[in-house]
Amino acid sequence: MRVMLITNPFATFTTPEGRDALAHTLASRYEVVVEHTAHRGHAGELGARAVTEGFDAVVVHGGDGSVNEVANGILGSPDALPRDPSTLPALGVVPGGSANVFARALGIDRDPLAATALIMTMLDRRERRTISLGHTAGRWFLFNAGMGMDAIVVRRMEELRHKGRKATAGRYFRTTLSSFFRPSVTPPSFTVEVPGHDPVDGVRFGFVSNTGPWTYFGAREIRTNPGTDFDHGLGIFAATSVSVPRNILLGARLLAGVEPKARHLFRQDDVDWVRFTSPEPADVQIDGDYLGLFEKLEFGHRRGVLDVVAPPKTV
CATH class of the missing domain: 3.40.50.10330 (Probable inorganic polyphosphate/atp-NAD kinase; domain 1)
Incomplete structure (x- = not known):
């Protein structure tokens, strides 16, 4: 071999x-x-x-x-x-x-x-285990892509790494908190579209997931879309507010491992495509890698596209 x-x-x-x-x-x-x-x-x-x-x-x-x-x-x-x-x-x-x-x-x-x-x-x-992947802007993504505040955090982390700082879990957490609390960090709002649903306007940050969990707090799994995995379609998690109190409550639910719910949250699992449209350039990341500024992106999905050396999915 x-x-x-x-x-x-x-x-x-x-x-x-x-x-x-x-x-x-x-x-x-x-x-x-x-x-x-x-x-x-x-x-x-x-x-x-x-x-x-x-x-x-x-x-x-x-x-x-x-x-x-x-x-x-x-x-x-x-x-x-x-x-x-x-x-x-x-x-x-x-x-x-x-x-x-x-x-x-x-x-x-x-x-x-x-x-x-x-x-x-x-x-x-x-x-071998065959898994599905998402794609956008001519690239595949393995677990997650995001627009808005999440991508701003990734951009700020890359800036820190260029200055010689290591990308530790603690530094990610501190950078996330400071991004939400800094009034100068204001991501533009954008619109999210998925099949069979009216467009969601005024979104301030959104994640498109190919699996779950796609992020961790130390060893704790964070599942924004509990019904999304490598064998199904994409998950969308979009928030229409960057209010600290509202998102702290939402974050507490995520940390507790219960189903994420909030009035300012739009979430769906197993969708075939997602479209983000922004009136001005917005930050975008793919798999934790800063992609740049975009006004429009469509996220697609392809089932059974990559073989991996990994154990079978546990039920």
């Missing part, structure tokens, strides 16, 4: 010793080619190369951004004709970032040693 191991040496929680140990462990059983990402977009180039050169699997040791790039490289443009996922390399993840949302949503242990053992067991058995 031929395996490409892609590691991100700049990921928050990877070390040279850990990367070497992972490479040696995989090489003890498979034909392994090790690649280290050197620049933004490099992981996607490597994922595309793995397809061209006929690798059986690609294992990524890094954060969600690296995994997203590799998945996009393996699959190519969402506008192209879909390929049978069984003819493409399966994607495995050994967590190495600060959040590791995709791996955790797949049931992959946060501990790199445990994750590696699971991946090797499944590779030996040639077991």
Whole structure:
């Protein structure tokens, strides 16, 4: 079995010793080619190369951004004709970032040693799990995309990382709180449309989910759309207010693990598409990666598009 191991040496929680140990462990059983990402977009180039050169699997040791790039490289443009996922390399993840949302949503242990053992067991058995993905702006997203306040937080986090700050869970939490409390941070309102429902105007921030949970508070799962998973359509979670008191109550429900409800919240699960329309450019993020400013985006969904090295879905 031929395996490409892609590691991100700049990921928050990877070390040279850990990367070497992972490479040696995989090489003890498979034909392994090790690649280290050197620049933004490099992981996607490597994922595309793995397809061209006929690798059986690609294992990524890094954060969600690296995994997203590799998945996009393996699959190519969402506008192209879909390929049978069984003819493409399966994607495995050994967590190495600060959040590791995709791996955790797949049931992959946060501990790199445990994750590696699971991946090797499944590779030996040639077991794959086929999942669905969302897409927008010519890119696939694995777990979540957002417009408004959520994307502003991601943008501010990227600014901090460029200054040398690590993207820890605590820093994300503090940045989120400060974004809501700062009067200078005012995301534009936009309209959300989904099939079979009247447009929702005045939305201040919205999430389009491909699975749940797509975010965590430490080890605690946060499920904005409890009915959304890798086997169904998209989930939409859109709030028409950035009022601190109103969103603190909503946040408390999310932290408590109960169904999120609020008068200023519009939420639906298992939809085929979502459209965001803003009268002025608004911040957008995909899988925790800042995408830029957009006035209009349509989010689509494709079922059974990617094979992953992960345990079966638990009921």
